[in-house]
Amino acid sequence: MTTGDHSMADAAAMRRALELATRGPAKGVNPRVGCVILSRQGELLAEGWHRGAGTAHAEIDALSKLAPGDAQGATAVVTLEPCNHTGLTGPCTVALIDAGVARVVFAVADPGDLSSGGADRLREGGVEVTGGVLADEAEALLDDWLFAARHRRPHITVKWASSLDGRAAASDGSSQWITGSAARADVHRRRAAADAIAVGTGTVFADDPSLTARAPGGEFFDAQPVPVVFGRRPVPSDAAITRHPHAPVFVEGADLAVDLRELQRRGIRSLFVEGGPTLASAFLAAGLVDELLVYLAPTLLGGPRLAVGDLGVASIEGARRFEFAAVVRLGDDVLVVAHPVSSGAARSSTSINEGN
Structure with a gap:
């Protein structure tokens, strides 16, 4: 050339x-x-x-x-x-x-x-x-x-909201709402900008999310992400996602690389991962995260409900390294945007536990 x-x-x-x-x-x-x-x-x-x-x-x-x-x-x-x-x-x-x-x-x-x-x-x-x-x-x-075509997968954004001590929910499992209205509005705006939004079956059963993108007044944005569900368990026929403007896409989660290639084949260029700790951890462990969005609330919860689970990191040398791209104040909360530091190849295959 x-x-x-x-x-x-x-x-x-x-x-x-x-x-x-x-x-x-x-x-x-x-x-x-x-x-x-x-x-x-x-x-x-x-x-x-x-x-x-x-x-x-x-x-x-x-x-x-x-x-x-x-x-x-x-x-x-x-x-x-x-x-x-x-x-x-x-x-x-x-x-x-x-x-x-x-x-x-x-x-x-x-x-x-x-x-x-x-x-x-x-x-x-x-x-x-x-x-x-x-x-x-x-x-x-x-x-x-070009990103999706070159990498043979969508661009992956993983999002979670947590307390300052890294908890995504209280000990009893309640999580609404850790962050305030400004942070939630920002999440919905970013949902609308993505081609698809992903959760695991565990989140579908626990929270019955609609996975839509809505303005602060509750009205739908014109652009809606396609709902994607990772996991093997059948979703209830009356689940909220079945009423989504787009038909849900179901993938088994046994091999993320294969699943993501299928999503790219369907024309999904960007994927907003908003499931629970199991799904987020699977993407992180596989090295398949291009952007992290962490919404931090100025609160402490303690307990076992961590935002991220096991990543296969045995020592500090194996830490998954990210670099800060932005820190944004959203009402009482803070959004931290981070991108991965390129260091080594991602694992070729990671499966998602049936619990999510």
Whole structure:
């Protein structure tokens, strides 16, 4: 892939392609992609963008607006490396080659298992290829999709609320409410920003959560996370999640890596983990946490109801290290945002105890 200095014409066309990409859906299996086709003289011939799974890709959308032969010798400027596989639609590489496109400019390489390799296929077909044009801007636009595609899983946020001494509930199991209204409002706002929200079956049985995202007045946000339940126990047919705006997704929790890959395959790019200590601990022990949200209340509870269980840490040398990203005051409470310090590989397989 060629990188480095790029012409002003390439950059201008890519900027327009990025604008077109924003017209596509921000969620789902497929990325937002825009395409601009220029003549040999640099004049605009056609534009296109992807409208969602099953619809024409951006390159095909743009080519469809041209008469046969009009793309001969043209340059296609695309925000993402053209795909090289047949899914619900055919490979864009073949369509570009067949249309006679002489040059392809793209911003970011496609990290997909099946769809990558488009640049090489184009070169084999005699097309000149330039990559990396406005890559930073494209990375920002496709941030969540690229993360999920590169890691083969959603971005994982684990959240809990606890007392200063790390308890998620009192000794009798009561936990409503450890934190105040400002903290709870912040949680609901973050729920609405996630593609999905996860709990374990233990939380479903103990708390019967609705897993919706609601404004302080109780009304639903327009965006609602898909409810995901980890565990093997069947959920009662009258559980609150069965009345969620989205149908719940159930995964066994026997292998988190496999489960997360399935969620990514379903188009879930970000997962908000809000289950009890068992679920949070499983993600932490597996090294599958990208962000921690810890809501601390200025209270002490004591007792056995810890927010986090066993992480498999036998000594201080094995501690799971995080670094603070932000500390936010929310009414009487404090939100601590932390990200993991990269140190060693995550475990390849962690299962969730049937208790959650």
